Amino acid sequence: MSETAIQDLYQEDFANCYGCGRNNSHGLQLKSYWQGEECVCHFTPGPHYTGGVPGFLYGGMIASLIDCHGAATAAAAKARQSGEPVARFVTVSLTVDYLKPTPLGVELSIRGQATEIKGRKVTVKLELLAGETLCATGRVITVQLSASP
Amino acid sequence: MSETAIQDLYQEDFANCYGCGRNNSHGLQLKSYWQGEECVCHFTPGPHYTGGVPGFLYGGMIASLIDCHGAATAAAAKARQSGEPVARFVTVSLTVDYLKPTPLGVELSIRGQATEIKGRKVTVKLELLAGETLCATGRVITVQLSASP
16 A cells, blocks of 8 residues: 555645645545555544434535545546656546445445546546445546646 | 425434534534525535635535535425425435536525436436536435335
8 A cells, every 4th residue: 555645745735625635624634545456545434424314424425535535546546657746636527326325433445446547537436335335336537737836 | 485494394313414404513504495496505615615726615515515405406396296295315326517616705506406206216407606607517316215203
C-alpha cells in the first residue's frame, strides 16, 4: 500500500474539500491509498450520519465517499500512467447504486479502479463494503484541473 | 406552496436522516415544499462545506441535496397521486451531473419533478440552481418503504 495518502499530495490550493481536504478542519479528511491495482479508503462514519432509519448510513454520505474517493483514484491512476506528480481531478458525473442498507458503527471500505484514462478524463468504478457485504456501487467520470499558478 | 414540509410528514421512525430528518439535531434538516407541479427546497450551505477550491460547494453535498430532496419529491408526488398520507421513499439509484461550480454563500434552489410513478417505485428528475444559474442536474430512482408497525 502507498505510504502517503493521495489527498496529501494534492496541490495546496486544491486541498480544502469538506470530504477529503487535509486543510479542512471541519471536514471528513478522507484518505485514499494505492494498493495493488486499485485504490482503497477506510472510513467509519459517526453515529449522527444516520439515514431515515437509525443504525444505517444516510445516502448522501455514501455518495460523498464515492465522489471523493473516486476523484482520488482517478488522480492516482493518472499519475501512475503518466509518471507525473498527482494532479487534482474533479467529478463531472456521479452514479451510485444503493444495493443494501449500509450499517453504522462499522468500518467501511471503498475500493476504486480506473476503467478508462483518456487524456484529462478518467472514469472510475467503485464498490463500498461493510465487512464482506457489498452495500453500494458507483461510477464517477472525472476531469483533471489545471494546476493553479 | 404547501405549508408543511414533506419531511415533517414522515413517520417518526423514518425521520432521523442527517440530510433531512427533523429528529436529527446534528443534521442539515432540509425542507421540501410542493409548489405547482414540482417540489422545491432552498438551502444555504455553511462555508466549511467547500470543495477542493475555496468558495465552491463540495460535490458530496450536492449529491446529498439531490438525494434527500429527490426522496421527498417522490413521497409528495406519490401521495398526491394516491390520495394517501405521505410515505417514506428511499433512493436506490442516484445520478448527478455537475455542470458548473456551485458557489458558496448563495441560497441554492433544488427543484424536483416526478417523471414516473409505478407502484412503489418513483423516478424523479432534479435541478440545482444558484440564483438563475443551473449548476447540477440529477435523477433518483426511489422505492417506498413499508410503514413500520
